[in-house]
Amino acid sequence: MPIADGHLHPNAAKGLGAEAIAERFRRSGGWFMALVSLPPSSYDLDSPSLEAYSRVIDHHAKECRRVNAVKVVCLSGFHPADVDRLIDRHKLEPLQVLSLAYRVLELVELKIRTGELDGIGEVGRQHYKTSSTRALISQLILERAMEISRDLGVPVHMHLEQEGEATVYLVDLAARRLSARPQLLLFHHAEPRVAREASQRGYPSTLHGVPRLIEYAIRSLEPSFTFESDYVDDVRRPSSVSPWGMAEQLLALRGEEEKLYRINVDNVVKLYGIEPP
Ligand SMILES: [Zn+2]
Numbered sequence: 001m002p003i004a005d006g007h008l009h010p011n012a013a014k015g016l017g018a019e020a021i022a023e024r025f026r027r028s029g030g031w032f033m034a035l036v037s038l039p040p041s042s043y044d045l046d047s048p049s050l051e052a053y054s055r056v057i058d059h060h061a062k063e064c065r066r067v068n069a070v071k072v073v074c075l076s077g078f079h080p081a082d083v084d085r086l087i088d089r090h091k092l093e094p095l096q097v098l099s100l101a102y103r104v105l106e107l108v109e110l111k112i113r114t115g116e117l118d119g120i121g122e123v124g125r126q127h128y129k130t131s132s133t134r135a136l137i138s139q140l141i142l143e144r145a146m147e148i149s150r151d152l153g154v155p156v157h158m159h160l161e162q163e164g165e166a167t168v169y170l171v172d173l174a175a176r177r178l179s180a181r182p183q184l185l186l187f188h189h190a191e192p193r194v195a196r197e198a199s200q201r202g203y204p205s206t207l208h209g210v211p212r213l214i215e216y217a218i219r220s221l222e223p224s225f226t227f228e229s230d231y232v233d234d235v236r237r238p239s240s241v242s243p244w245g246m247a248e249q250l251l252a253l254r255g256e257e258e259k260l261y262r263i264n265v266d267n268v269v270k271l272y273g274i275e276p277p
């Protein structure tokens with residue numbers, strides 16, 4: 001059974017880097033990873049500028065394209081937590097953050113056109129309490145990403161609050177207004193209620209690959225999702241789930257081959273338009 005990791009963050013500056021992760025994942029049964037960049041602060045680039053984001057995108061795209069051991073897609077975006085970080089820590093005005101985010105997405109769009117990136121991630125809404133201005137700014141950034149997805153036909157990894165039907169409905173409303181394609185808009189780190197609702201409306205999702213969710217999802221959810229480790233590659237702060245740990249868990253399941261194939265292969269092939277293993 002080939003195993004996919006639907007969302008993780010390699011970081012050669014702090015951890016193993018994409019190539020070493022891919023090699024170890026392949027040895028554990030992995031065939032595919034969606035690699036998502038981290039905010040500039042995670043690469044020790046803490047200046048709140050377009051330059052910092054541009055360096056992150058270049059670094060991530062290069063790290064990502066070097067991977068041979070498994071198939072990968074490379075995504076970059078503007079995380080909703082960046083909105084808060086730039087205002088709180090860097091004292092940017094809310095409208096400066098919005099303008100910076102739009103310019104970052106313009107750059108992401110350019111890199112997708114040149115083939116250096118394959119999609120957008122993460123964008124979305126804060127999963128914690130924040131101000132109404134910051135929440136609205138995050139929504140506008142998400143909507144800009146939806147427009148790029150619509151125009152270029154590329155996937156978006158959405159980081160969102162987990163409020164079941166409301167979360168999915170509020171994404172769906174914007175997607176319909178913008179004529180974006182639901183099949184390309186992925187609810188990342190979805191709780192089962194969000195994943196179920198998303199699936200009913202034609203959206204893909206990824207579920208965190210922890211034992212509790214793996215067991216529940218295999219038993220009770222339509223297999224229209226993929227599992228993700230959301231691994232953050234940092235030797236000093238080890239993630240609770242690794243791609244290889246997750247692969248081991250999935251490969252230990254017995255009698256679920258058909259479901260597992262849909263989850264690990266069919267859904268990946270469909271979302272990213274790549275060849276199966
Ligand atoms: Zn996230």
Ligand SMILES: [Zn+2]
Nearest residue numbers: 007036122230
């Ligand atoms: Zn993530």
